[in-house]
Amino acid sequence: xxxxxxxxxxxxxxxxxxxxxxxxxxxxxxxxxxxxxxxxxxxxxxxxxxxxxxxxxxxxxxxxxxxxxxxxxxxxxxxxxxxxxxxxxxxxxxxxxxxxxxxxxxxxxxxxxxxxxxxxxxxxxxxxxxxxxxxxxxxxxxxxxxxxxxxxxxxxxxxxxxxxxxxxxxxxxxxxxxxxxxxxxxxxxxxxxxxxxxxxxxxxxxxxxxxxxxxxxxxxxxxxxxxxxxxxxxxxxxxxxxxxxxxxxxxxxxxxxxxxxxxxxxxxxxxxxxxxxxxxxxxxxxxxxxxxxxxxx
Numbered sequence: 495x496x497x498x499x500x501x502x503x504x505x506x507x508x509x510x511x512x513x514x515x516x517x518x519x520x521x522x523x524x525x526x527x528x529x530x531x532x533x534x535x536x537x538x539x540x541x542x543x544x545x546x547x548x549x550x551x552x553x554x555x556x557x558x559x560x561x562x563x564x565x566x567x568x569x570x571x572x573x574x575x576x577x578x579x580x581x582x583x584x585x586x587x588x589x590x591x592x593x594x595x596x597x598x599x600x601x602x603x604x605x606x607x608x609x610x611x612x613x614x615x616x617x618x619x620x621x622x623x624x625x626x627x628x629x630x631x632x633x634x635x636x637x638x639x640x641x642x643x644x645x646x647x648x649x650x651x652x653x654x655x656x657x658x659x660x661x662x663x664x665x666x667x668x669x670x671x672x673x674x675x676x677x678x679x680x681x682x683x684x685x686x687x688x689x690x691x692x693x694x695x696x697x698x699x700x701x702x703x704x705x706x707x708x709x710x711x712x713x714x715x716x717x718x719x720x721x722x723x724x725x726x727x728x729x730x731x732x733x734x735x736x737x738x739x740x741x742x743x744x745x746x747x748x749x750x751x752x753x754x755x756x757x758x759x760x761x762x763x764x765x766x767x768x769x770x771x772x773x774x775x776x777x778x779x780x781x782x783x784x785x786x787x788x789x790x791x
Contacts, residue, residue, distance in 0.1 A: 556604040557596050558584040559617060564638045565608055569663050573606070573636075576669045579701065581714025590616045597624055597631070603676060605633045612637055613649035621654050632656045632679040634672065636663065670699075689724040691771055692784040694763065696721050703763075710762050715740070719755050720763075723772060723782040732779040756780060 558573070577584050585600050587593045597605075597620070609615050612635055624631055634657040635650040647658040657675045659668065689696045693706040701717050703710040712720065719740050723731060733752045741751075756772060764770050769785045 554581060554603050555583045555585060555600050556606055557593065557600060557602045558586050559593055559605065559607045559609075560586060560588050561615070562608040562610045562636075562638045564610060566661070569636075569661050572663045572665050572668060576665060576672065580669060580673060581701075581718070582672075590620060593617055594620050597629075601629075602631065604672070605631055606636065607633060607655075608636045608638075610638055612639060612646050612655075613653060615653070618653045625654075630679060632675050634659070634675060636661065687725075689721065689727075691724050691727055691782060692769060693767075694724070694771060696724055705763060705767065712759070712762065716755060716759050716762075719752075720759055723780060727782050727784070730775050730778055730781045734779075736779060752779070 556577070558577075574584075582604070584606070585596050585602070587596045596602075605621065607615070607617065621631060621633060633655045635655045636659050637646050637650070638661050639646050640660070646660065650658045656679065657671055659671065687698070695704050696702070696717070698717075698721060701712075701714070703712050703717060703720065719736065722736065722740050736752050737749070756774075760770070760772060763772075771782055771784065773781050773783055775781055
């Protein structure tokens with residue numbers, strides 16, 4: 495019974511940390527409610543930890559302000575697809591007051607503003623106010639306004655925007671403009687180099703992972719963790735360091751979030767392979783190391 499509970503808890507942790515499957519999260523939580531018997535201190539402690547993470551953990555989130563009535567379904571689909579692909583969760587907002595509340599609640603890494611009339615948008619005053627308080631809030635404007643001689647872009651940049659695109663959106667361009675903006679403003683780590691470790695290949699531009707030519711499906715946070723270890727190949731990375739650099743969040747030192755993720759990555763990466771690439775350093779953390787004679791780049 496306890497083993498079933500622990501497996502459900504572990505699956506629940508994976509889901510809530512990647513923010514990809516609200517329905518699955520609900521199912522796991524209901525499963526815990528029905529199975530939890532209260533007879534295990536270990537299980538109780540882990541459940542408290544999960545609840546704490548659920549209430550306090552925030553993966554990279556943005557605010558998507560939707561004020562362009564002419565927006566096409568195709569453009570919205572492109573936006574949703576790209577955000578999911580690069581591991582960003584969007585809180586949607588449609589009026590200035592809701593925007594103000596969302597910024598204070600979410601603490602976004604980016605504001606994506608779909609606007610029809612760029613220069614007269616009331617949200618610029620809100621952005622100026624939160625920036626004056628010290629918040630780093632890059633703004634990407636997506637406009638359906640077909641202005642001449644770049645006047646729309648000039649209005650956006652003059653008002654406080656950091657990036658500007660017009661519709662229709664091109665998926666590849668939109669994705670890389672977001673990634674570049676987050677990197678330039680320090681809101682996301684610069685992941686741009688293809689890494690190879692003994693048959694393992696990580697391509698951050700596509701967030702693609704393969705080993706010996708076989709694609710490995712990774713969640714956004716699994717990719718970030720694996721890339722961090724590969725970029726620091728041969729160096730011991732402590733759990734606290736990993737939590738800070740990969741999640742950008744200060745967890746309690748006793749949390750086992752990193753261990754849970756490493757376990758799932760190993761299941762995907764090492765299946766059918768004799769050489770293990772991620773090694774546990776007891777009492778400290780993990781190190782990625784190619785076997786003797788293995789290739790790296």
